Amino acid sequence: VQLVESGGGLVQPGESLRLSCAASGFPFSMSTMSWFRQAPGKEREFVATISRSGARPSYADSAKGRFTISRDNAKNMLYLQMNSLKPDDSANYYCHTNRGGEVYWGQGTQVTVSS
Numbered sequence: 001v002q003l004v005e006s007g008g009g010l011v012q013p014g015e016s017l018r019l020s021c022a023a024s025g026f027p028f029s030m031s032t033m034s035w036f037r038q039a040p041g042k043e044r045e046f047v048a049t050i051s052r053s054g055a056r057p058s059y060a061d062s063a064k065g066r067f068t069i070s071r072d073n074a075k076n077m078l079y080l081q082m083n084s085l086k087p088d089d090s091a092n093y094y095c096h097t098n099r100g101g102e103v104y105w106g107q108g109t110q111v112t113v114s115s
Contacts, residue, residue, distance in 0.1 A: 003104060018082070021033070021095030034069075036094045091111060
């Protein structure tokens with residue numbers, strides 16, 4: 001299993017970013033996928049999850065209305081569109097899946113929101 005995130009960077013408050021996660025080594029279209037994030041000194045927290053078909057996304061309260069999780073099963077790609085970014089969104093963002101009780105994480109992509 002390999003999960004490789006990309007798309008992070010430094011943006012100003014109110015701007016947008018689109019994170020991507022390239023998945024390989026497992027049947028992506030059969031797997032629920034999620035995004036988590038971890039800020040310095042804080043625990044890793046759930047951001048959003050999406051079902052195998054993409055029909056049932058779910059979000060943390062902090063992400064509702066601003067973030068959109070999506071997937072392209074033909075390309076084995078997971079995305080997180082983040083709009084109206086705030087300084088509190090600054091964190092390392094991780095792609096996640098759980099395969100039969102085995103939890104897999106990517107290496108993360110850093111998002112910094114600062115003026």
